[in-house]
Amino acid sequence: MEVADGIQECIETLRDLKSCNAEHSYLKGLFKKIDKVERRAIISEVGTAVFVVSASFILKIGIGTVALTGSILLTCGEIDILMFFMYLIIVSRLYDPLQSALQNLAAVISLRTNVERMDEILFHPLQEGSQQLTNNGYDISFENVHFSYGNGEEVLSGVSFTAKQGEVTALVGPSGGGKTTISRLAARFWDPDAGRITIGGMDVVKTDPEKLLSLYSIVFQDVTLFDNTIMENIRIGRRNASDEEVIEAGKMAQCLPFVEKLADGWYTMIGENGCELSGGERQRISIARAFLKNSPVILLDEATASLDAENETAIQRALSSLIKDKTVLIIAHRMRTVENADKIVVLSGGHVAEEGRPDELMERRGIFSHMVALQKESSEWRI
Ligand SMILES: Nc1ncnc2c1ncn2[C@@H]1O[C@H](COP(=O)(O)OP(=O)(O)OP(=O)(O)O)[C@@H](O)[C@H]1O
Numbered sequence: 001m002e003v004a005d006g007i008q009e010c011i012e013t014l015r016d017l018k019s020c021n022a023e024h025s026y027l028k029g030l031f032k033k034i035d036k037v038e039r040r041a042i043i044s045e046v047g048t049a050v051f052v053v054s055a056s057f058i059l060k061i062g063i064g065t066v067a068l069t070g071s072i073l074l075t076c077g078e079i080d081i082l083m084f085f086m087y088l089i090i091v092s093r094l095y096d097p098l099q100s101a102l103q104n105l106a107a108v109i110s111l112r113t114n115v116e117r118m119d120e121i122l123f124h125p126l127q128e129g130s131q132q133l134t135n136n137g138y139d140i141s142f143e144n145v146h147f148s149y150g151n152g153e154e155v156l157s158g159v160s161f162t163a164k165q166g167e168v169t170a171l172v173g174p175s176g177g178g179k180t181t182i183s184r185l186a187a188r189f190w191d192p193d194a195g196r197i198t199i200g201g202m203d204v205v206k207t208d209p210e211k212l213l214s215l216y217s218i219v220f221q222d223v224t225l226f227d228n229t230i231m232e233n234i235r236i237g238r239r240n241a242s243d244e245e246v247i248e249a250g251k252m253a254q255c256l257p258f259v260e261k262l263a264d265g266w267y268t269m270i271g272e273n274g275c276e277l278s279g280g281e282r283q284r285i286s287i288a289r290a291f292l293k294n295s296p297v298i299l300l301d302e303a304t305a306s307l308d309a310e311n312e313t314a315i316q317r318a319l320s321s322l323i324k325d326k327t328v329l330i331i332a333h334r335m336r337t338v339e340n341a342d343k344i345v346v347l348s349g350g351h352v353a354e355e356g357r358p359d360e361l362m363e364r365r366g367i368f369s370h371m372v373a374l375q376k377e378s379s380e381w382r383i
Pocket residue numbers: 149155174175176177178179180181182221
């Protein structure tokens with residue numbers, strides 16, 4: 001398992017390893033792991049072999065013992081020859097099935113670890129909940145939410161805010177502050193340790209995750225694409241969408257400029273996880289999915305981070321026509337992206353440090369206005 005993980009990690013991170021000249025030291029570690037697993041496999045094989053061989057040895061001794069005891073009893077006249085042969089036949093008949101049972105036992109022993117791993121997956125607790133959506137509107141509300149990823153360190157410690165329907169709420173704050181975590185909790189990828197998250201008054205934790213996700217269009221920070229055509233990658237947003245609808249969504253997300261240049265247009269295969277596309281192009285496909293799904297709640301996590309200013313402005317214009325009457329939660333590092341939001345929620349140290357309209361927060365001269373000032377300064381830098 002460790003080795004399989006290591007090899008996969010090595011393949012996935014090869015580009016970064018090479019760029020840091022860390023390939024050799026990484027491979028050394030991987031070889032050490034392979035050696036360890038080899039040694040462990042040999043020890044366990046030898047252990048099983050010793051067990052099987054000694055058990056079949058005892059079995060064989062059993063036949064000899066029967067023959068010996070039988071002949072002694074025969075010579076003493078305790079049993080007759082017929083009885084003697086009957087015992088010998090029974091023992092030799094028993095020998096074969098017992099021998100194969102032993103061999104199977106060895107196989108069962110070596111399968112035990114595999115079964116344990118499969119059980120771990122099978123018995124993993126499932127998120128369950130009501131199939132009925134009882135929400136009234138689509139306001140998303142966090143009430144004193146606490147959360148940690150299970151390593152003891154609390155990422156969110158008492159987060160409370162409301163993202164209203166018909167408004168754009170922007171989450172800002174330092175990297176690692178828990179912004180992505182908040183969007184994951186809102187869509188119930190994880191459940192909070194304490195506190196309540198509601199959408200239109202409906203407790204998210206009491207709702208079936210799949211039903212709940214039907215309300216969300218999400219653009220993640222790390223886009224996942226499939227080794228398929230651009231058309232099918234966008235259609236994931238809504239399975240039954242027609243080709244025309246997919247293309248319409250793609251155009252709104254500014255995909256047309258790069259799709260036009262591809263040999264097969266919308267029907268071009270994009271390679272594993274879209275490896276033949278640039279970061280910004282991948283992001284636009286992901287935004288097109290959200291446009292196509294057209295759900296009442298939209299979560300955008302750094303959705304426009306790898307876009308140039310021109311594309312970002314065009315997408316924001318398309319978004320503003322889409323987000324009418326919807327609940328929009330947007331996470332962005334660029335202050336330019338969030339300056340038109342209706343409400344800013346500043347997250348710092350696991351709780352909400354400031355919230356309000358952008359102009360209010362600028363006047364307050366707190367964290368937000370400091371962030372804006374810093375970004376202005378850095379945008380004027382020249383290298
Ligand atoms: N799957 C995970 N397992 C364990 N810890 C995690 C996981 N995801 C995030 N964290 C931790 O939770 C904290 C908050 O992460 P989060 O991704 O929510 O931050 P963020 O505000 O979105 O940061 P960024 O602006 O860099 O995207 C970080 O300290 C991070 O190390």
